[in-house]
Amino acid sequence: MLQRLHQQILNYLQKLNRKHRFAYKFSLAGVLIIPFTVQVVAIVGLVGYLSYRNGEKAVEDLTYQLMRSFNQRVSEQLRNELAPVWQANHINQSALRQGALKLDLEQPNPAIDAHLWQHMQLFPHLTWISLGAESGASRGIWRAQPGADLQIWAANRTNGYQGHSYAINSQGQRTKLLPVERPLYDVRTRPWYREAIAAKKPVWNSIYTSLTTDTMFIAASQPLYDAQGKFVGVSGTDISLSNIQAFLVENSISPSGQVFLMERSGRLIASSSQEPAFRMVKGKSPKQVHISESNTPLIRATAAGLNQQIPDWANLKQANQLRFHPDQQSHFLQIVPFEMEGGLSWFIVMVMPQEDVMGQIYSGNRTNILICAATLLAVTLFNAWLSRRLVRAIRVLRDASQQITQGNFSQQVKDFKVQELSVLARAFNQMSQELKHSQQQLEDYSRSLEQKVNDRTQALQEEVQQRRLTEAALQAANRELEKLVYLDGLTQIANRRRFDEWIQREWAVAKREQTPISLILCDVDYFKQYNDTYGHQLGDDCLCFVADAIAQSVRRPADLAARYGGEEFVVVLPNTRAEGAIQVVKSIQAYLDQVCIPHERSQVSSHVTLSFGITSLIPTEANRLDIFIETADRALYQAKQAGRNRYMLH
Secondary structure: OHHHHHHHHHHHHHHHHHHHHOOOOOOHHHHHHHHHHHHHHHHHHHHHHHHHHHHHHHHHHHHHHHHHHHHHHHHHHHHHHHHHHHHHHHHHHHHHHOOOOOOOOOOOOHHHHHHHHHHHHHOOOEEEEEEEEOOOOEEEEEEOOOOOOEEEEEEOOOOOOEOEEEEEOOOOOEEEEOOOOOOEOOHHHOHHHHHHHHHOOOEEOOOEEOOOOOOEEEEEEEEEEOOOOOEEEEEEEEEEOHHHHHHHHHOOOOOOOEEEEEEOOOEEEEEOOOOOOEEOOOOOOOEEOEHHHOOOHHHHHHHHHHHHHOOOHHHOOOOEEEEEOHHHOOEEEEEEEEEEOOOEEEEEEEEEEHHHHHHHHHHHHHHHHHHHHHHHHHHHHHHHHHHHHHHHHHHHHHHHHHHHHOOOOOOOOOOOOOHHHHHHHHHHHHHHHHHHHHHHHHHHHHHHHHHHHHHHHHHHHHHHHHHHHHHHHHHHHHHHHHHHHHEOOOOOOEOHHHHHHHHHHHHHHHHHHOOOEEEEEEEEOOHHHHHHHHOHHHHHHHHHHHHHHHHHOOOOOOOEEEEEEOOEEEEEEEOOOHHHHHHHHHHHHHHHHHHOOEOOOOOOOOEOOEEEEEEEEOOOOOOOHHHHHHHHHHHHHHHHHOOOOOEEEO
């Protein structure tokens, strides 16, 4: 009987403990419905998210594959268009060495006219084929536009170097002198002639535009040597870039995407937007447009994206692909170098908005969301109906237990058809009877137990109070010990040991969370001379002033200013890029300029100054902490070598 009473008391105390432990009660219906609903939402949401991410990754891979394929087509088109320019010059050189061509440009020479005419028939896309001699005479053949009649051009001593244009027949023979403007033309002053002579090898010339149209041209020139290897002149060939422009327009990579060609300097050559690459400037020669000044918003945004993510993009040697977000819209970008013999070096740039390729996925996502919502609603309603039937029986037991808590021990629960609930009802009725018999015994025992609890509580309170006093004393001792261990005794900022532990911890955090971390190493300029001049006591005071200047500029809880050794100090700046570190350095310099500690033997200033070495990165597995610190030290050394009282970023 006493054993059973003891067990009932324990159950009562446990119930009392649970009552104070949980202030908020959950309904059984909620417990049954909410977890099941959360599981359904989590599973459906996870499947939907993984499906979306996999679809997005597949589309991204397909997009870059499409860009690579399109780049190959553009590259092939460029080579097909530009190869004849190079080949025509080589043919002229070969004909000259073999004796099939004589560079006699002072007199009319049908053989030269026929030679040039045959080349223009062989290469119908060429605009100009020119020959220039050392005497200043020149001979060329040209067409104003594809499909137009060919004309022979001649300028020599006979006509006073005034360019004459001749119409020719279908055999390449001159028919008449055309009444057109005859400008003074000495080939020796022309850029294509002079650049070939300076290079002493075939070269590509600068892109230029016509004065009357928006057509752009590119030329290649090559020095000519006879069979004995003697220089006799220069061959130059020009071609219009209109076919390349038309190809980019007709073969758009996507509805809103852009494909454009540019020089390594960033000057535009051609684009699928049909924007002219040259812009007329009042009173000046036409100016080639830089992509950052383009009238096409997407090309201009691409320039900003390249400058931000690849600052040194002009020196790229291989294809590069990235994503950028102008106006909060994600775009795919691929930049591919295009090079040809003779120094031609361009970039093929392709830009495609993500919306162009992700539209169908976004539509599918909306459908999936509607299906998931309908499924969730159906499952929730079914679970609510099932839970309601189960909870109804539980509520009967709840009402009976409430009657017992009010002292009604005669409460009886009817039997249930569900086996588990029936067993529970019988156990409840039996417990009600036993509680009624043991109530009086429990009250007596309760009074005795309450007295014991009060005595024990008082003893525990006294013990807790004593422990609190002991812990307070230990904490004060620990703080004093930590101050002795981690603070520099002279400057009262963190010492080298504190720095070593701090940088290890922050390095690990930055590597784990992929956040930037910056490190500043600084050194008091000409501190030995300061000590020799003012004495060690003032030297110590100077170090304290410098430490205070550094500490005043470092305010965030995660930042640390520490004495690194001697007159060297170090600043750790977690979650800070190089720009933020530079601002901290400038703040320290400004503080020192304001305090203005005299230093008459300094070779860089009349007051105490610092030299700074800065390094900053986002740590990866490939990076090492010791190399990171060594990099800052090298930057400090470079600052000293550069004249001191400055900072260097490495």
